Each structure stands twice: as structure tokens, then as C-alpha cells.
Amino acid sequence: MSIHSVVVDGPLALRMQRLDAAREGATGRQILTLPLLAARLAGGFIAPASQEILYPAIRLALDAGGYEDIGEVSGLPGMPSAVLAALRSWWDAGTPIGIPDNARLRDFTLLERRVRETLPRGALAPPDLVESALKRLHLAPRLVGPVTIHEVPDISPVWRQLVVQLCDVVPVRWVASSCSRRSWFPGRTETAPAGSSLLVAADVCADPRSEVREALRWARARIAEDGIALEEIAITAASPTTWDDAFLVLAREAGLPLHFSHGIPALATREGQTCAALADILLRGLSQERVRLLLARVPPARANIPLDWAKGLRRSAALTTPRLWQHALESARAERADGDVAEGALLPVLELLAGGISEADRAGRRLLRGPALTLWQDAMRMAPPQAIELSLQALRVDDGREPGNTIVWGPAHHLAGAPRKYVRLLGLEANAWPRRASEDPLLPEHLLKDIRLPSADIADHDRLMHDIIVSQSADYTLSRGHRSASGSLQAASTLWRRDHERVVGRSAIPRHAFSQSDRLYARPADAGKQPQVRSSRACWRAWQDSDRHTAHDGLVRANHPLIVDALAQVQSTTSLYRLLCDPLGFVWEYALHWREPNLDPQPLALDHRSFGELVHALIAGVLRNGAPRNIDNIEIALADEARRLDDDWPIARAVPPGLLWRHTMALARERASRGLRDALGEPRGTSWTELAFGEPIAGPHPWTTLSPVPIGTTGIEFRGRIDRLDEDGARGSAIVTDYKAGAAPERKKTVIFDRGTELQRIFYALAARSLLPDVRNVESRLTYLRHEPARTLSLVHDELVTAIEQAISFTAAGVELQRRGHIAPGPQPEFFDSNSVALPSDLEAYRRIKQRPFAQVNSPLSKLWSSP
Template identity: 70%
Template sequence: MRIETEVVDGPLALRMRRLDAARAGATGRQILTLPLLAARLAGGFIAPATQEILYPAIRQALEAGGYEDIDKVCQLPGMPAAVLSALRDWWDMEVPASLPDNARLRDFTLLEHRVRGALPPGMLSPPDLVKAALERVHFAPKLVGAVTIQGVPDVKPIWRPLIAALGDVVPVRWIASRHSGRSWFSGEIETHPPGAASLLSVDLCADPRSEVREALRWARMLVTTERVPPDQIAISSASPTAWDDTFLVLSREAGLPVHFTHGIPALATREGQTCAALADILLRGLSQERVRLLFARLPRNPAKQNLPADWAKGLRRSAALTSPGLWRHALEQTRGERVDGDLAERALLPILDELARGIASADMVGRRLLKGSALTLWRDALRMAPPQAIELSLQALRVADGREPGNSIAWGPARHVAAAPRAHVRLIGLDANAWPRRSSENALLPQHLLGHLRLPSADAAEGDQVMHDIIIDQSQNYTLSRAYRSATGSLQASSILWPKDRERVVGRSAIPAHAFSESDRLYARPVDAGKDSQVRASRACWHAWWDGEQHTTHDGRVRPDHPLIVEALAEVQSTTSLHRLLCDPLGFVWEYALHWRAQNLDPQPLALDHRSFGELVHALIGGVLRGGVPRTGDEIGIALNREAALLTGTWPIIRAVPPGLLWEHTIAMARERAFRGLSDALGEDRGAAWTELSFGEPRNEPHPWTTLAPVAIGQTGVSFRGRIDRLDQDTARGAVVITDYKVGAAPERKKPVVFDRGAELQRVFYALAVRSLLPDARNVSSQLTYLKHDPARTLRLMNEELENAIDHAVAFTAAGVHLQRSGQIAPGPAPVFFDPLSIALPTDVDTYRRVKRRVFAQANAALDKLWSSP
């Protein structure tokens, strides 16, 4: 069997030439890169040191210390990557016998010596690999045979002695483009004949995303219209990472076979997302959402198999659960809701204990929870940098995309495409400082410390121009493109390689001649798009929103007596739903008829929102009063301390609370305001006190009511239930005082507060409920106690004012019910606080409300008096 060897450059050329050899049945032909050729000659189990091997050696060398200049920065997270980049540059060039004498170079040569010494047996750096290969070059006739350097644009100086030595023992031929750097080569040279190289178009696109879109349109046109095989098409850039994410998304949408020759970002894979979920917990701590996300993405392994399917049943999604103790307490409280009892605790809690140790346990936790590709990615990320920088490591990792280049469109860096030319190419990113790239200094070995030495990376601009020339020279036809603006919106100048006289502007909204996907086809054919039901609906919605003369279904209008609305009104209402009904008619439909809910995007807030803080204060007051009405300030203080200690531990397992110190501060503030509320009633004889008193729902707790049925609101057909903060009942005098605690400040106004534009509807409905449920009460007073003031400030509503307010509340409820049943529903007034459901309204909501002001005013006329009430 005759042995021959082809030497190629880059992963695309390696796989394509091996595919060609397999198709040709070329037994005995070896397809190797220069490092693999050297390893083949070195013999045994020798292999080039890969990135996965070099990173641990670099970290070991940095940890050894003893450096003059870099000792203070050698433990920084980005140092291993910087050293690897410098080592590759250093090894690629021909290092002279004498070097400039300075501390940085002395440190670097020491570091390089340590890295080479720390490599495992059989794994060699390029200098050692070349040395070992040269010692066995006389075996080349039997090991490699005749050598053909196929399409390699240039050979780095480190490999040139090996090529020269091979030429003395075996035939060496170099077949490449006329632009390749072969002036130093003394063997047989063969030049590829240039292709037709016709320039089809020079496209000036709006931005990088538009460039990708135009590239995919071009590729689709070649495949479908001109019947070009995908393996004859290539799209390239000098540095493709800026376009990778867009290519990944749009190529999947297009359904085109696009092969990323340089790999895809690891975080774009399921395994990468699993690693990211684990890193998120180790770096930022436990939370319920992070733990749920991690276990949803974990591969099948013993840790996950031992966990029952209903392990999270009963856990409140609103609880952050930021420590193993909180998890243990929450799982114990919900044990009865799970089929297997405490199995979830026994399986989950040991894992949570390990996760709670943080990033220091990254290696151990990774081995326990991950396997297969996810574990490989995790280990690679830990090799690259200290565990504390694992986020950056995961972002830098790339993995193979799983596609075969032999039946795919190639997308990758120019060097890969230049080594494996294709007939139809598109070069993108021809902007100034992008192609050719600006020459940059190595971060660890700047030029001013190197003297007469010059690293290969310093010649990046010349290399990019050579790659450009090779790709074009070997093509049949090619197209060029660049972006007028960057992804961030800044203007970009053209490259020196850009043919200005052939430029044509491709607008972002231009109709394409050939679409790359179904959505692009609809964009190209407005008539077809107009037939699509979703497009028709969106266009109708847009026109309806800005038609100031019409009240349409897109504004909230529905048919009279819509079944969902009738069903929602038939439910027993709460004071919260009543507030929606009367102050936000459209929001009532969204929340109670359609059951829309806002997603909680903040698993652990830095502060409780206004409503949650009020509930905390109410819980403190309610806990104190459940043990009896305190008579002195000391009794109030003791009782509050007891309740505060209890809530400090119980609240975090049912809802999200701020981190440690902030939670303690929040409890202290709530205790202070609760003390003001309880002190406000000291010295007053109000009779029996009830707190957190429910009505309208069956409960087995003590209550003063004559019935537990929901309370009807007049003749409106609506009934409601609720919970009163505090109710004081003096049976002898027939007096009842309803107290609604407010954690904010009292309004600065002279007129009495009745509805406050609908914000204080609750206490009027409470008075209605008390009047209905306690028919013997002759004197009902409803008061607002504002706890932000010291002492607390109380605003009372009683006697005739309260009776009028109740009558008006019933009338407003009747109007709200009629509005809902008639279907004339429209957005209410702009909310004072942020309303998460407002995302369903147009983005420019202020302009929308202004355009629709008249029709909305007509629809909401019956409730407008409430929204302007004092």
C-alpha cells in the first residue's frame, strides 16, 4: 500500500479533504494538519497539547509564583486566557537565541518553561513537538510518504524547519493560491489556477443583522434557483463572532444547513444552559426559581432519578427560599401534599447543602449533578479560569454544531475558508478595522518590550488581506457586504478592500428578491402576508388603536353578556377584584375573566413593594391582637417582639423577602409602624377587638358575625368577601369601629377622604359588610390609620358621611357591573403605581390614551365621578 500525506490548515479543510479521500477510496492517504504531522513523526502516543490540556498547566505555572513583573496579576481570572494567547503567539514565531533583557520577558520565559514542564507525558507544546519530529524525520518515507501541502495559506515559522527537513527525505509539494506566503519554501510549488472570480454585488446593509439576512437570502437563491450544492457555498468574515448569534437564530428559522466551522457558543446548547443554571446558583446563591430551572435542565443521573416527580408540590412560587434552612422548613411544611412523604427532603436537601457552599464546591457539585457533554463543558470552563470567573469561561467556550461540512453551507473565519475554497462565497463585515482587522498588541507581550521581535498577531491586518485575496481568487463568483451602522447604532466607515464604485444600498425595509424563510417570504409579498390571519389581526389592531373616533374590540369592547365576564361577575369578589372592577374595567377582564397573571421576575427583591410591606405590618398587628388587646406600651412592645421573631422565620418560606440585613431592617420598620397603630387605640375603651377578621367565607376561627355567607352589594347581583385589618365592637353601646391600617403617609388635604379617586374603596365596602353582618350595630365608624406618621394619624368616616359613601359605593358597583355586561369596556385612568398588566396596552400608552380620550370618556362616564372623588 502506497502511503501519501496531505497537509491542510483548519478544521474545515481537514474534514473536507478527508471526505474527498473517502469518496475517492484513497487507501493510504493521510489528511493531517501541521501539528498532527509532527505528532505522527514523533511516534508513540505523542499528541499536540490542546487547549483543555494547556489551561491546567498554565494555572499550575501561575500558582507557582516567584515572578518579577506579573506576580501581582497572575491570580486574576483573565490571566490564564491571556497567557494562552501569548503562548500561541510565542510558539508560532521563530524565537531567536538572544532576547531583550527586561522583567516581563524573563517572567514569560520562566512561565513558558514551567508550562512545558507541567504538560502530561505524551502531550507536547509546538516547539517540543517539532524537536521530537526532527529527531525521527528519517522515518518519514515509511510514516508519511510523499507530502502535499494542500491549500495552506501560510506556514508559521515554528513549523518551517520541519517542512524543510522533510524535503530532504521525501517529496514535498505545496499546492496553493498565488497569494500564499511561499517565498521561503524551496520545494516543488504548484499554483491553483484562479477562478472566474466575478463580483456579483456589493451590498451596503443597514446593520449586522441585515447583513446576515441578506447573506441567507443569497444562499437560498443559489440553492433553490441555481441548483448550487450547499458544499459549494461559503459565508465568511475576518472575525465571525459578532454575527454568530444572528446566524444561529436566522439559519434555524430558514431551515438552511449552515455549518459553523469554528463551532457554536456553548451557551446556545442545552448542555451549556444546564451549566449556566448551575453556575447561577453557585455564584448568586439559592433561590426557588434557580433550583427549579436547574432540575428542569439536568440530564438523567442518579441525583435526579432519586428525586420524586412531585418534589416541588406545595411550595409557594412566591417564596425565594434562599438558604438550606428555609428549604428544609418549607419541605417539612408541605410534606403531607406529596405522595412519598419525606423522600423529596432526603433526596433534595443534601444537594442543596452542597449548592449552598457556593462556587468553591463547583468541581464536586458538577461531578455529582452533571454527566456527558454537560460535565465536559463544566470541566472545560473550570480549567480556563478560577471558578469565580466561570460565567466568563462558559461564554468563551465553543462546541461543534454537529453538522457535516460536506453537505452544508460553511460559515466561519476567513482563514478556514481560504484553506478550503468554495465556488460561491460571500464576504461580510468589510468595515474599517473589521476586515482587515486592526493590528493589536498582545496583552502580556506588548511590542515595546519585544524590541526587534514581532509576534504573528501583530500582522493580523496583512493576514486578513491575504485571506481576502485567496478566497476571491479561488471562487467562481463572490459578493461583498458591510453594515452602515454597528449593532449599537454607531456609523461605520468602509474597509480599504471595499469597492466603493460598485456599492448598492440595501435598505432594511427593502423587498427581497428571494426570501430565506417563511416570515421573510411574507415580508417580501405583502399581498400574501395580508391573507395571514395573524397579520390581518395585528394590522387591524394597529389601525384600531389609533382611530380616535371608534371604540373597538382592540380597545377592550366585547359583545354584551360575554360568558367569561358573566362568569367572572358571578364569582364571590374580593375587595381587590372590586377595586379592579370599579377603577380598571379592562384590567378586571384581563385578571378575572381571562385569568392573566404577571410573572414574578425578581426572586429576591432588595425591598418589599408597598403592598407586601403593608401586609407585613398587618400581620404584626394581627398577631399581637390575637393574643388579646395590650393595655400598655410595654405589653405592645413585648408582643411585637414575639411576633417579629416569628414572622422573620415564617415569611421567607411563603414569599420573597430581601436578603439578610435588609430583611432585618424591613422587620424593624414594620415593627415600628405596627407599634404606632397599636398605640393609637391605647386608653380607648372599644370593647372586644378582632384582627384579620374574615367575612363572607366559611372559617372555623372565632368571629362576631351572624352568618358566614358572602355579603351582597345592594341589588347589583355582586357579592363579596374580605378580611378586615381590625374591628372593635362595643356590644353594650352598639358601636363598631373599623380600622384600615395604611403604611404610607396621610394625604395633605383639608377635605375629608372618602374614596380618594377609588384608592380607599376598601374601607367603605368593609363598612357595608359590617352593617349587613351586624344588624344590631347602631353606630359604625370606618377609619384610616396612617402609620408613617409619629404618632399615627387617623381619618374617620362616620354617621351620615359613611352612609352616603356606602350608597355611592353600591351605585358605582351597579355602574361597573352594567359596564361589564354591556361590553362597553375600555382602559381606566392611568395607574398611580406600576401595573404589570399594562404590558398588554400599546407601548406609547400616553399617546394612545390621548388619541382615545373622547371614546374612553364616553364608555367610562358612569365611573368617572368615582375616579375624581375626594
């Protein structure tokens, strides 16, 4: 069997040539790259030093220290990647003659020598690989046989000596495009047959995503209309990363087999997302959401952990420390089938994760398996653990497709080594193709003097790749973006052909659609028949109709079952507020059961409502054991209650980080102290705090019944929880206090409804009057705790009776609007309302357009919304 070696350049050419050899049934044909050819000649188990081997060697060399100039930056996270890029450029440039004497180059040559000495036996850097191959060059006839260099555009100086001397031992021929650089080559050269190189069009697209969309339309048209085989089509760019994400999404939607010759981003794979979940928790700390995500994505982490491990845990709790996790799991132990088994299996994992990024290596080996562990270890080699996010973003993996039966998408230098007949070139913008020459950050040109690195000739290299791809094609199409992905205007490349330029707008109808959604986009008549499109168009027209209240504004049929069911439920003061101040929001939240997701597992500050609940909890905890008699007793009781809440709150809801939480607790104690001091010395009878009504209560209570409280004859019943109720049976009076953590309104008028925001106090007074029949006088108080001393606004006697009657009347009006289906958005809320996301984005314009029909619909409630 005769041996023949074919030398190619790049992974695409390597796979295509191996496929061709398999199809031809060729025996004895070796498909090699120049590093593999040198390793074959060097013999034994010698192989080129791969990236996985070089990174640890570089990090060891940097850790050795003793550098004059780069010592201060040698520990930075990006240093290993920068050193690897510089070493590759340095090695590709060949053995430099006359290295200038300066501190940077002395450091770099020391670093390079240390890296080469640190490499394991059998893994050689390019200069050492060439040296070893030259020593065994006399064995080339038996090891490699005749050599054909196939479609290699150019050979780096480091390999040229090997190729030149190889020509003296075995026949070497170089088959390549006429554009290839072969003037130094002493062997036989052959010119590959050129294609017709017909330029079809030069498309100016809106942006990179539009370029991808047009490229897929072009590919689909070549396949469907021209009958071109997949393996003859390629899409390329000088540097393809700008378009990768769009190709990943749109090619999957199109159903076109697209091979990424340079690999897909590791984070686009399930294994990559598994690594990302682990990195997220190590870098940013424990939280309940991160732990749930990790256990869902990492099966080994679930070993021996019961399936119901999270039962009883409040989703709103952040749980940012192992101590909080232990407390939360112990509190919920009774709700799990296996008792403390979950704690024993989960807590050691949480302790490991709480160690942070310093435990990255141990956490990866314990929790990851298979490809996910390989990715994690690759990322750990590239940079220190603190830069694991950047390392994971830089990793790429094979997409699992074969280039022999797919369309190829990849960098231009891959395609130049394996040209195809029908090509589309993307990114023909200035500084993108050809790219601007850039200095190596470690080896700037002013320090190198006469030494020239390949990175300095990147523009010439890109022009060469363009010329080879074009010359070998039957026809080709150019493409560039009018704007970048960030929206900036872009100029055309020097390679751009203005004589064939055509502008392809976003709304242009394609000659051939690439997917079902694209087909509907190209055929408005068909798209208009789709229920979603018809609904969206009807919605848009309805929003612009200033004369009518439509179904897209909230109008529904009378006595809609969902609304009737929602009204039949026992209401809370919160749902009553929605019913009367935001009728459409009541439907969304209580009829459709929409809820805002918790997107902030650990806020920097509690929102107004949560902070108020914390203040109420402190006051309730103090009064649970009776009202304090003096200020000292208040402060002692507050300190005890704050310590208890400091343990209980973080396992039930999200709280700020440690320092901010302590500040929040101190502020809440201050407000609670004002509220408690406000009642000192005032005879109020029996005090009840956080007193529930309208629902079962286990402990003592003053109510005559625990049934929900009816609101007049409206058919609505409600329940709730009063901040503080002081009942004096001897005097026949009761004081209902609603604590407010904020400041009192600056106005002279009595606060009654305050445009609906204080409805709660009126309904609490209604409940007290209904459930305490022996009480003749009820006083409703708003106590604002932001002031020193606390400021109290009271509502008593006829004013309160009138307010209760008005509240019943407003409730009847709100119920009637809901039953009739005349539902519209309420007034603009003072603070952000989560339900606003379901309204048009230009909310002010929408409310302005719909002002008249909304005012007509909401007229029965307008008096409430303007009340003092």
C-alpha cells in the same frame, strides 16, 4: 501500499480532504495538519498539547509564584486565557534570538518553561514537537512518504525549519493560490487554478442581522435559481462571532443546512444550558426558581427525588438558604405522597449547592453526566471557578453537521484552507476586515523590541485571506453593515469595492426569500391575508381612530359569557377595585385570568402592598392574644411576633436578603407599634384582627352569617379580610380600622374614596353594617402609620352612610358597563400597573388620542375617579 501525506490548514480543510479521500477510495493517504505531521514523525504516543491540557499546566505555572512583574495579576480570572494566547503567539513566532532583558520577559520565559515542564508525557508544545520530529526525520519516507501541502496560505515560523529539512528527505510540493507566501520554501511549488473571481455586488446592509438575512437570501437564490450544490457555497467573515447568534436563529428558521466550521456556542446547546443552570445557582445562591430550573435540566440531580417534591411549596417564596428549604419542605410534608423522602434526597443536594462556587468541581461531578460534565470540566480548566460564566460563554462545540453536504459559515482563515466557488464575505468594515493590529496584553511591542508576534501582523493576514478566497472563487459578493449591532455608524473597509456598491434597505423586497416569514415579508398581499397580520393592522388602525371605541380598546359583545361568569363569582375588595377603577383590567385579570409572572425571586425591598401586609400581620399577631394594656406589653408582643414571622414569611413569599430583611422587619415593627399605641386607653370592646368575612372561618367570629355580603341590588357579592374590627355590643357601635403603612394625604378635605383608592374602607363598613345587625353606629378609620404618632382619619354617621350608598351606585354602574360590553381602560394609575404591558407602548399618546371615546364610555364612573 504506498503512503502519501496531505498537509492542510484548519478544521474545515481537514474534514473536506478526508471526505475527498473517502470518495476517491484513496488508501495510504494521510490527511494531517502541521502539528499532526510533526507528531507523526515524533512517533510513539506523542501528540500536540491541546487546549484542555495547556490550561491546567498554565494554572499550575501561575500558582507556582516567584514572578517579578506579573505576580500581582497572576491570580485574576482571565489570566489563564491571556497566557494561552500569548504562548501561542510566542511559539508561532519561532525561537526568538536576543530576547530583551526586562522583568516582564523574564517572568514570561519562566512561565513558558514551567508550562512546558508541567505538560504530561506525550503532550508537547510546538517547539518541543518540532525538536522531537527533527530527531526522527530519517524515518519520514516510511512514516509520511511524499508530502503535499495543500491550500495552506502561510506557515508559521515555528514549523518552517521542519518543512525545510523535510524537503531533503522526501518529495514535498506546495499546491496553493498565487497569493500564498512561499518565498522561503525550497521544495516544488504549484499554483492552484484560479477562479473567475467575478464580483457580483457589494451590499450595504442596515446592521449585522440584516447582513445575515441577506446572506441567507443569497444562498437560497443560488441553490433554487442557479442549481448550485450546497458544498460549493460558503459565507465567511474575518471574525464571525458578531453574526453567530443571528445565523443560529435565522438558519434554523430557513431550514438551510448551515455548518459552523468554528463550532457553535456551547450555551446554544442543551448541555450548555444545563451547565449554565448549575453555574447560576452556584454564583448567585439558592432560590426556588433556580432550584426548579436545575432539577428540570439536570436528570442526575433528580435521582431518588420524588416527582411531587415541590408540592405545597409557595412559588412566591425565594427560599435562599438550606434552613429555609428544610422549614418549607417540613411544612409541606403532609401534602406529598412520600412524606419526608423528598427532604432526605433533596436537602444534601441543596447543602452542596449552598456552598457556592467553591464547590463547583464537586457539584459538577455529582450532578452532571456525559457531554454536560465534559463542558463543565472544560470551563473549569480555562479559568478559576469564579469566572465560570465567562468560560462557558467562550466554549464552542461541534454542530454535528458535515461540511461536505452543507453551506459553510466560518472564519476567513478556515475558508482560505478549503476554498469554495461561490462565496459571500461579511463584515467589510473598517477595523473589522482587515482587523486592526492589536498588542498582546502580556507581551506589548515596546517590551519585545525586534521580536514580532503574529498578532502584530493581523491586518496583513486578513488581507491575505481575502485575496485567497476571492482569487479561488467563481464569483463572490461583499457585504457590510451601515451600523453596528449597538447602532454606531461604520466606515467601509479598505477592501471594499465602491464601484459595485448597492444599498439594501430593511424594507427591500428580496429576489428570493429564505424562509416562510421572509416570503410573507416579500409579498405584502399574501401577508395581509394572514389572520395575525390582519388583526395587528386592524388593531393599529383602531388605536389611531380618535372618534370610535373599538374592540381593540376593550369593546365586547353584550353579556359575554366570560364576563358574566367573572361577575357571578364572589368578589374581593381587590377585584371590586379593578371593576370600578380599571374596567379593562378587570376583564384581563378576572375574566381572562392574566397574571403577572414573578420575575424577581429575591427583591431588594418589599413593594408597598407586601410591606403593608407585613405590618398588618404584626398587628394581627399581637392582637390575637388580646389587646396589650401598655407600651411595654406592645413591644414584647411585637418582638415575639417578629421572630415568628421571621421564620414563616420567607417560606411563603419573596423577601429581601438578610441585612435588608432585618431592616424591613425593624421598620415594620415601628409602624405596627404606632398602630397599636394609637388605640391604647380607648375603650373599644372586643377587638378582632385580620378578620375574614363572607367565607368559612374555623375560629370564633362576631358575624351573624358567613355567607358573602351582597352589594345592594347589583347582584354582586363579596368577601374580604378586615385589618381590625372593634365591636362594643353594649354601646351598639363598631370601629373598622384599615391600617396604611404610608403617609396620610396632605389636604383638608375628608378622605372618602380618594379617587377610588380607598374603596376598600367603604366596602368594609358595608360588610360590618350588614353582618352586625345589633350595631347602630359604624365608624370607618384610616390609620396612617408613617407618622409619629399615627394619624387617623375617620368617616362616621351621615358621611359614611352616603359613601356606602354611592359605592353601591358605582358598583351598579360598573356591572352595567361590563354586561353591556362597554369596557375601556380606567384612569392612569399612580404606581406601575402590571396590566399596562397589554396596552400600547406609547400609552400617553394612546390615551390622548382616545380621550373623547373613553370619557363617553366611562362617564358613569367619572364621579368616582374625581372624588375626594
